Amino acid sequence: MTYRRRMLVLSIIDNMLLVGSWLYAFFLIYDGLPLWSLNAVDYVLAGSFIAMSYFFLVVSKSYKTLWKYAGILELLGVLKSITLSTALYAVLLVFFAESRFSASMLIVLALASMVLLGGIRLAAMKPQEHSPALKPSKKKALIVGAGAAGTIAAKYLLLHDVAGLSPFGFIDDNDKKQNYEIYGIRVLGKTSDIPRLVSTHGITDILIAIPSAESGELSRITSICKQTPAEVRILPRMQDMLLGRHAGGKVNEIDVKELLGREMINDSLIDAQSYIKGNIVLITGAGGSIGGELVNQVAKCAPESIILLGHGENSIHLIEGIMRERYPALRITSVIADIQNPIEVEHVFHRHQPSIVFHAAAHKHVPLMENNPSAAVRNNVFGTMNVAEQAVKSGVQRFVCISTDKAVEPVNVMGMTKRLAEMIVQMKSKHSATTFSIVRFGNVLESRGSVIPIFKKQIAAGGPVTVTHPEMVRYFMTIPEAVHLVLQAGALSKGGEIFVLDMGKPVKIVDLAKALIRFAGYEPEKEMKIVFTGMRPGEKLSESLFYEKEKILPSQHPRIFIASPRKIDEGQLQADIQKLKDALIQEPDHVKEILGSLLRKYGSDRDESGDAL
Template sequence: MNNPSYQNNVIGFLDDATDKVSKRIGGFPILGTISQMKHYIEYYRIESLFIAMPSATSERVSQIIKDSHEYNIEVKILNQSEDLLSEYDVKKNIRPITIADILGRTEIHLDNDEIKRLVQGESVLVTGAAGSIGSELCRQILKYNPKRLVMIDINENGLYQLQNELGFDQKSGKIDSSIELVCLILSICDKHEINKAFREFKPVIIFHAAAHKHVPFMEDTPAEAIKNNIFGTNNLIKSAKEFKVKTFVSISTDKAVNPTNVMGATKRFIEKMIQSMTGHSETKFVAVRFGNVLGSNGSVVPLFTRQIENGGPVTVTHRDMVRYFMTIPEAVSLVLQAATFGHGGELFVLDMGEPVKIYDLATKMIRLAGFEPQRDIKIEITGLRPGEKLFEELLMSEEGLRPTDNELIFVAKPLDVDEAEVQSDLELLKKSLDKETTRSEVIELLKQVVDTYQPEE
């Protein structure tokens, strides 16, 4: 850090451990504790502060950032504290503060041995691989050395980027060179091509992350939501059973709970499909339900980032809107862990932490960018969109939770979902989609097959 080429004048360190105060690191003093930070910022007229606290909670990091911004100083993160002493280029390990540093949780405990036993040496298939959740699933799965990773998506640009990223990591030695990486441009609605992929690559584990997710689009085109989300999943389920897949994990959403929109209703029906498989298949079918992930494609975080970069306004639909958030790596790591717990038919629910007001999120992101809300960048209230709720729920009233071996993963109380009834509902949906139907007719049909679906009038 004191390298002349960095143009830094290192003053010293702060540490919570009082017994370290007055000692030296690399020739520089530990001045005091972090609680004395404001004093040292004022005394030494500090211009830059680096946080090297990998185990710090998001609340702790958030408070440090808030205190630092009072003095208009630059704050950045060092990925690991030992980087301060490294002979390597420290610049590579310095990054700006992100909203994930403030809202994310740093301590997630996994049974990595169990995940390794599930994945190592197996052929694994990920649908929706180019998406936010799907691509992170691919990255984390590769750490456990599968025999083969088959990545499926209809987004050719996204899949191309992922292929380049993972190919580079494989060439540079970050990924085992013996792992076969397969990328397929393929729609889950094409049952013949799905069967062909299963026959050729023989997946043992499926992580199903492909779906139409944008609420307003699905409100306008409910038939397309049913075709892709419900019947696309049904194609995968059939192939998984036919080719004797060992484990099938479907990614769900808190929007499936008492849904008020089409997307949530289709996701709830998929949960019913998974729950109906209890004891009816050699394949272990499970679903994992969680809330919003920070920074996912099309979510509020990248939207707010673009709006801030453009000088505002930042648009919030309602001042009291609340959502649960988790970082993408956190959510994916817990999905992998939940996959090891499944015996078949379970619906796992992730602990999303405390809900976050979207208005407060906008305020924090504006301040992170170095601006003052309403003074420098306006926040504009635009009103709720069709199908949106003020509050998302993680459980229906009839669902209870029981713990698992991981404190952040719970199992919803099993509901009696009859497989014959689900198949009958699928037939009903198919007959309707095979003929020309109006939007209102499709909505009425969804209400029939998802009894908790209450669309807004």
């Protein structure tokens, strides 16, 4: 219906109601008196009342409001219009003494008009507006802040179906607002009561609607909310919405496409399924970020069963529970074992007889491994050796080892140990029927202990956000993307390759921090500080995916390259590995120096041969 037609219809309805109110008042007060007994002045006064009421309704913009969205302000507009017209009607009665209308009729007329005109607007409102209980509560939302923003949020949820959310109650630290009701929704308590209310009433979502809150206060409230299992959202400030900022949203949600500035990889897993389907797949480090996603995507490829191997019982228990829920028909076996123990590894392979192995277990945190070099060597070097040797002995068909860009020109313990792991896998590949391959890639977004979770935690706490160096850059990829390409690389392997994933352009860490700050609704530096803390031990300003002299070859997949392996003296490598093993027992305080000395022999690997093993 057009605006003009709608206004005409509503005007006719209101005028009919005004006429009806006048007739009701007349017949109630003057019972039995016929209309034709009235004089001309009476009819003029009656018409004046209707005309004045209609005029004030137009002035109050009553016809520019959709009645189904009407609220208290619209009803007040009706009351004001009728009150003004009644007052003017009373003045006219004083000047026209020949009129037989009394003050009692005037009172009844005013009340009847208010009831009829206000009532039809109430009836036209959406039921949720005046009766929130009518809306079925699929998901209960607690709104933190009973001010203007919270009220608007509650009203919107009452009028619209937003992901099945129903406003259950308000939270506000103002003592004067406690137990008050807004749109039938009660203020249930203060921010300190949030955990109790969530637990008692089964709250599923918390909406923080306090745009005026300082970052410290917002941090305090967010911290309380995060103690609960409820989904937490920070509603955007009005200026953020008007400026088109990505404020608000889920606290734990990131627009990855915007952060990386590229489209996500989303092709099929048909190639991966060709070698996984019907096979027993062992995944080491299955409780980690990469390992857990490997489990998830391998499950989509219809394996006969999946063996989840990990050292931490909690992480393995968690991923097992998730997978049993997602894939109830899939046979899943969880194994708690330490890859550093060759006897335990041998037992796992003997008992479960895997035909495909994805080796994702590793110690990865650079500063931590700098201070614990023996742990890094035992896990990343000898753990890899144990798993690879058992794969050969057990006749495993394919073995895919997860590596890192830190293994290229390594300057830290973690990178050195991963480089040695690469060399061990390549050496095993040369003398085995097992198809060994290595997949090398950079940082993955939101892996445990990586910058994204740290930045999000700092932002939620109100800042500052800490960055080591303004010029530090890293390659980034999402966890699902990286794992997807790992599976695809496994299909491409013929033995001994180092597959390197195309991770797009490197991203400045400080730019990543600024993007996350803006995504949370703040302006970097102005509203949330960025503090540069200095590079940590073992860190480089930038990482490389290839060695300088490494031959880079294309593969059948546009996002996967092959780094042709270089010639390595196997006898020397085996001797060096034994020397490193002895150092773990005899010279544990010098493991880091010995590791560095060994790697310098292969050094930057800037030999010109480029020959395969």
